[in-house]
Amino acid sequence: MANSAQARKRARQSAKQRLHNMALRSAYRTAVKKVQKAIEAGDKGAAQALFQTSMSVIDRIADKKIVHKNKAARHKSRLSAAIKAMA
Numbered sequence: 001m002a003n004s005a006q007a008r009k010r011a012r013q014s015a016k017q018r019l020h021n022m023a024l025r026s027a028y029r030t031a032v033k034k035v036q037k038a039i040e041a042g043d044k045g046a047a048q049a050l051f052q053t054s055m056s057v058i059d060r061i062a063d064k065k066i067v068h069k070n071k072a073a074r075h076k077s078r079l080s081a082a083i084k085a086m087a
Contacts, residue, residue: 024066031057035079044086051079 002008031054038047055076062072 021066024061024064027057028061028067028072032075032079035083039079039082039086042086044083047083047086051083054079 002011035047035050035054038050058072058076061067062069
């Protein structure tokens with residue numbers, strides 16, 4: 001338990017920031033899953049449209065260091081390759 005005023009404030013800030021980061025990470029995962037679902041459904045047009053909107057979400061969250069930039073790049077690359085591979 002935090003004993004000083006500074007430590008109590010830091011604990012409050014950390015808890016608040018953790019909730020914010022969790023919400024951003026959830027939005028990241030949702031964006032990726034939406035594109036994956038469109039790919040599995042075989043709808044190339046919808047997949048491309050969702051991919052365009054998801055890219056900005058993925059980049060924004062990677063810029064804030066919620067997820068590592070290489071992980072974001074890997075997801076974008078794999079989603080893009082999956083869309084291109086569609087008939």
